[in-house]
Every structure is written in C-alpha cells, then in structure tokens.
Amino acid sequence: MFVRFVGxxxxxxxxxxxxxxxxxxxxxxxxxxxxxxxxxxxxxxxxENYNYTHLSAGDLLRAERAREGSECGQLIANYIKExxxxxxxxxxxxxxxxxxxxxxxxxxxxxxxxxGFPRNEDNLQGWNSVMDGKADVKFVLFFDCTNEVCIxxxxxxxxxxxxxxxxxxxxxxxxxxYLQSTRPIIDLYQTQGKVRTVDASRSVDEVFTDVKTxxxxxx
Numbered sequence: 001m002f003v004r005f006v007g008x009x010x011x012x013x014x015x016x017x018x019x020x021x022x023x024x025x026x027x028x029x030x031x032x033x034x035x036x037x038x039x040x041x042x043x044x045x046x047x048e049n050y051n052y053t054h055l056s057a058g059d060l061l062r063a064e065r066a067r068e069g070s071e072c073g074q075l076i077a078n079y080i081k082e083x084x085x086x087x088x089x090x091x092x093x094x095x096x097x098x099x100x101x102x103x104x105x106x107x108x109x110x111x112x113x114x115x116g117f118p119r120n121e122d123n124l125q126g127w128n129s130v131m132d133g134k135a136d137v138k139f140v141l142f143f144d145c146t147n148e149v150c151i152x153x154x155x156x157x158x159x160x161x162x163x164x165x166x167x168x169x170x171x172x173x174x175x176x177x178y179l180q181s182t183r184p185i186i187d188l189y190q191t192q193g194k195v196r197t198v199d200a201s202r203s204v205d206e207v208f209t210d211v212k213t214x215x216x217x218x219x
Contacts (some may be wrong), residue, residue: 029114035154036157089126095114140194142186
C-alpha cells in the first residue's frame, strides 16, 4: 500500500515508485484487421497527430528475441523457428513492460495503440487474466477490408517488403487464420459496444479521415 502525505513523500517509498503509483492506468486501443488492411500505416498517422504510443506485439517479440541477455529470447526464437505461437504470457509481459517504461519516462503518455493483438481467444484470456484492473481497453479500432483487397495489397507490398509471407498461398492461410481466430474476438467486443469500424478498402487519407473522426469523438 502506498502512503501519500500532503507536502512530502514518505521516505519508505522510492520517489519514482511513488510517481508511478499515482499514474493513470494505461488507456488502450486494440487495433485489429486482416493482413493488408492498413493497420500499421494508420497507426503511424495516428501517432503523428495524436498523443498515442504505438506498440506492435510482433515487433516487441522480435526485438526481445534479438536483445542481448534476454531471458526468453532463445525461447521466442525457437517458437518462431518452429512456426508456433509464442506463449501469451511472454507477449503480454512485453506489452505491459513497454507501457510501464513509456509512462515512467513521460506520465502524460498513457494512451496506447496495441496493433495486431489480441489475435485469438488465448490472447484475450491471457490479457484479461494478467491486465484486469491494470489497464483500460477503451475500444477496438477495426479496419474492415475484403479478402480480395487485402490479398492484392499484400502481393503489391511483397514486391518490395522482402516478407516471405506476402505470397498468395501464405496469404490465403493467414486470412483463414484471421477469420477463424481474430474475427470472433472482434465480434465479442462488438457485443460489448466497444468496436469502432472503419472501411479500410479506400485510400490511406480517406481512411484516416474516418479514424480522426473516431478519435476526436472518443477523446
């Protein structure tokens, strides 16, 4: 229990820990959509115009895998090498750590875009188990796009991205995984009134116009 005194801080409580204890809980927006829906592009535009921090679960895992001295780097590498999903506890721990470090550096940065998470029911259950009461999920920003548009965009991206999974065969599998695993999560949040849907089949600027309308309304 943290003790707050008017005018001074108890010597038993480190000052940095005292500050963290008084911070707001992270305010989270989950960013979901199929492969090629433009999640990353729109997140980049959001952080240019709004006080959000963009966290990509995939990027955090890759960075931890490469970090020298990482306790779970080799484990992450082994899972990725074998094409398995990294244990949800590791992913959530990295997200939680990234949010805490960001807020510790600047207590005004408490709004986060979490891109590509939760991808499935296991992700969602893990988040609810670990983060219940520690972060507020404000809403889900859902970039809705037809499968055909997603595939065409990824194939075009694959010409320059170097990503081995930007080919038609891999994309068909990724879309099936998205439809079977991620769409039910979106549908669940929809029943809670927490989904804000954007037609992502249009141009980047047209899509961002709708995104701005949502963010301006949500505050």
